[in-house]
Amino acid sequence: xxxxxxxxxxxxxxxxxxxxxxxxxxxxxxxxxxxxxxxxxxxxxxxxxxxxxxxxxxxxxxxxxxxxxxxxxxxxxxxxxxxxxxxxxxxxxxxxxxxxxxxxxxxxxxxxxxxxxxxxxxxxxxxxxxxxxxxxxxxxxxxxxxxxxxxxxxxxxxxxxxxxxxxxxxxxxxxxxxxxxxxxxxxxxxxxxxxxxxxxxxxxxxxxxxxxxxxxxxxxxxxxxxxxxxxxxxxxxxxxxxxxxxxxxxxxxxxxxxxxxxxxxxxxxxxxxxxxxxxxxxxxxxxxxxxxxxxxxxxxxxxxxxxxxxxxxxxxxxxxxxxx
Amino acid sequence: xxxxxxxxxxxxxxxxxxxxxxxxxxxxxxxxxxxxxxxxxxxxxxxxxxxxxxxxxxxxxxxxxxxxxxxxxxxxxxxxxxxxxxxxxxxxxxxxxxxxxxxxxxxxxxxxxxxxxxxxxxxxxxxxxxxxxxxxxxxxxxxxxxxxxxxxxxxxxxxxxxxxxxxxxxxxxxxxxxxxxxxxxxxxxxxxxxxxxxxxxxxxxxxxxxxxxxxxxxxxxxxxxxxxxxxxxxxxxxxxxxxxxxxxxxxxxxxxxxxxxxxxxxxxxxxxxxxxxxxxxxxxxxxxxxxxxxxxxxxxxxxxxxxxxxxxxxxxxxxxxxxx
Numbered sequence: 001x002x003x004x005x006x007x008x009x010x011x012x013x014x015x016x017x018x019x020x021x022x023x024x025x026x027x028x029x030x031x032x033x034x035x036x037x038x039x040x041x042x043x044x045x046x047x048x049x050x051x052x053x054x055x056x057x058x059x060x061x062x063x064x065x066x067x068x069x070x071x072x073x074x075x076x077x078x079x080x081x082x083x084x085x086x087x088x089x090x091x092x093x094x095x096x097x098x099x100x101x102x103x104x105x106x107x108x109x110x111x112x113x114x115x116x117x118x119x120x121x122x123x124x125x126x127x128x129x130x131x132x133x134x135x136x137x138x139x140x141x142x143x144x145x146x147x148x149x150x151x152x153x154x155x156x157x158x159x160x161x162x163x164x165x166x167x168x169x170x171x172x173x174x175x176x177x178x179x180x181x182x183x184x185x186x187x188x189x190x191x192x193x194x195x196x197x198x199x200x201x202x203x204x205x206x207x208x209x210x211x212x213x214x215x216x217x218x219x220x221x222x223x224x225x226x227x228x229x230x231x232x233x234x235x236x237x238x239x240x241x242x243x244x245x246x247x248x249x250x251x252x253x254x255x256x257x258x259x260x261x262x263x264x265x266x267x268x269x270x271x272x273x274x275x276x277x278x279x280x281x282x283x284x285x286x287x288x289x290x291x292x293x294x295x296x297x298x299x300x301x302x303x304x305x306x307x308x309x310x311x312x313x314x315x316x317x318x319x320x321x322x323x324x
Numbered sequence: 325x326x327x328x329x330x331x332x333x334x335x336x337x338x339x340x341x342x343x344x345x346x347x348x349x350x351x352x353x354x355x356x357x358x359x360x361x362x363x364x365x366x367x368x369x370x371x372x373x374x375x376x377x378x379x380x381x382x383x384x385x386x387x388x389x390x391x392x393x394x395x396x397x398x399x400x401x402x403x404x405x406x407x408x409x410x411x412x413x414x415x416x417x418x419x420x421x422x423x424x425x426x427x428x429x430x431x432x433x434x435x436x437x438x439x440x441x442x443x444x445x446x447x448x449x450x451x452x453x454x455x456x457x458x459x460x461x462x463x464x465x466x467x468x469x470x471x472x473x474x475x476x477x478x479x480x481x482x483x484x485x486x487x488x489x490x491x492x493x494x495x496x497x498x499x500x501x502x503x504x505x506x507x508x509x510x511x512x513x514x515x516x517x518x519x520x521x522x523x524x525x526x527x528x529x530x531x532x533x534x535x536x537x538x539x540x541x542x543x544x545x546x547x548x549x550x551x552x553x554x555x556x557x558x559x560x561x562x563x564x565x566x567x568x569x570x571x572x573x574x575x576x577x578x579x580x581x582x583x584x585x586x587x588x589x590x591x592x593x594x595x596x597x598x599x600x601x602x603x604x605x606x607x608x609x610x611x612x613x614x615x616x617x618x619x620x621x622x623x624x625x626x627x628x629x630x631x632x633x634x635x636x637x638x639x640x641x642x643x644x645x646x647x648x
Binding site for chain 1: 429431432435439
């Protein structure tokens with residue numbers, strides 16, 4: 001088996017030599033650009049770990065792992081247009097550095113490139129791998145649309161929110177792990193268990209992200225603390241607070257959601273105080289732990305010796321105790 | 325073998341019952357909408373004809389044929405955003421009727437849907453079919469980018485223009501026919517010949533479109549005659565005229581390309597007079613015929629009895645004598 005740094009090096013090395021196309025340069029430069037912005041390469045690494053878990057040859061899983069990274073960056077490129085995001089990993093987004101048309105078209109080509117990369121598997125598993133990949137891709141698009149719908153809606157229920165983050169974030173983790181497991185030679189039962197593990201882990205991970213936005217250590221979190229509060233983003237915390245609050249507390253929360261001119265620190269402090277009063281953090285952590293435990297329960301059912309599973313298990317544990 | 329109306333009915337029937345997804349409706353309504361706008365369904369029909377040509381079961385080719393139509397409409401949906409086109413087949417474009425974000429995301433889902441549909445072939449031909457499909461998809465995106473590049477360039481050479489229309493329009497016809505032939509059981513040589521036939525036919529078809537814009541019968545052409553002239557579109561005719569014209573003629577042509585306020589009829593008449601003076605129509609028709617003949621030469625080399633080939637041959641002939 002391989003250590004995580006070994007697998008990360010395989011990914012970094014493969015990405016460093018990966019070529020996306022020659023001409024027209026207007027189409028391929030933005031692809032080289034977004035792919036070079038870095039990031040943790042979490043998803044391709046997970047694919048290799050899943051393959052390795054079942055004793056597969058990780059070298060054979062490298063191109064499909066890149067497929068997932070290219071696909072993920074395609075969705076980021078298109079999402080950034082939709083969200084009018086100026087920055088991605090601290091650098092200009094593609095639609096800002098070039099223009100939206102180029103970001104649309106370069107994204108489209110990345111989607112095709114991802115399809116070409118994911119096909120680099122044995123014929124015997126080509127169809128199952130593609131089936132998982134396509135289902136995952138549809139889910140991610142649906143999740144993005146539901147997320148956009150939430151922006152203009154007054155009320156979002158908790159289960160609607162969980163379904164949105166499941167689609168937008170978690171199915172890709174599930175799908176990535178499942179594809180890795182198929183390449184690694186897992187049977188259908190174990191591949192499905194690993195999918196569920198990834199999906200539930202992804203939901204827990206996103207809930208943690210919501211919590212960190214308010215309660216994270218600003219130095220470790222790397223983002224502006226309270227960013228979600230300032231943008232009135234319908235996170236688990238806000239949805240739960242709106243559901244729980246009554247009387248004056250609800251009135252005050254709605255006030256902060258409606259004011260257009262305010263002192264940012266004052267708003268974050270006030271909303272955080274409401275969250276504290278309603279024990280929102282504890283509820284969010286309980287929900288996060290519930291998904292983490294479901295994830296681990298699925299993982300434990302995978303029919304492999306404990307020592308084989310330790311690397312992925314430690315990785316999942318580490319993922320859920322980030323930067324508090 | 326099947327007649328063209330029979331094949332068209334198979335396509336229309338399959339499209340009528342095709343479902344794209346349920347929720348979120350914001351994502352699937354625009355897909356239903358653009359797919360219901362009609363059109364000649366030329367490409368899916370060509371795929372069935374190619375399958376039929378080699379004695380394949382056209383019923384088994386229906387879903388892959390829909391893949392091509394869904395893919396084609398995905399490119400139209402994204403191209404319309406980039407071109408800021410208000411209308412498509414006389415109806416509001418998706419980004420106008422909804423918004424650009426929805427048109428981006430619905431297009432992305434259509435691309436995935438096309439991938440799912442194209443996979444509905446036997447395992448034995450899954451990889452070759454997908455390889456053709458992916459290469460085609462990359463070509464179409466590259467063609468669109470080159471077309472956009474031309475808008476801001478002063479000078480475009482004839483061979484650059486031919487390469488652009490080859491990528492943007494012709495490779496999809498070639499790829500469609502090749503996929504149909506693979507499903508129909510063609511050998512590699514015949515599949516490649518049919519690809520070349522489709523690609524060259526596509527180039528001839530686009531050149532004809534350029535000619536029709538200026539010389540077409542307005543009642544039969546269905547578009548505003550001279551539309552390309554009014555928008556200074558770099559068609560084969562304009563590129564050739566700029567290449568051929570000298571002295572006062574060149575000066576006059578450049579004048580019409582630079583004026584911002586003009587009487588439309590006067591501009592179309594004047595530019596058309598320059599084209600006539602330079603025998604541009606004849607040159608364009610010669611180029612079109614050259615590609616049509618190359619297409620037919622490839623078609624003739626396909627190792628099948630003449631009577632099997634007659635339907636596709638007549639179809640190609642009919643395609644190139646539209647609405648003068």
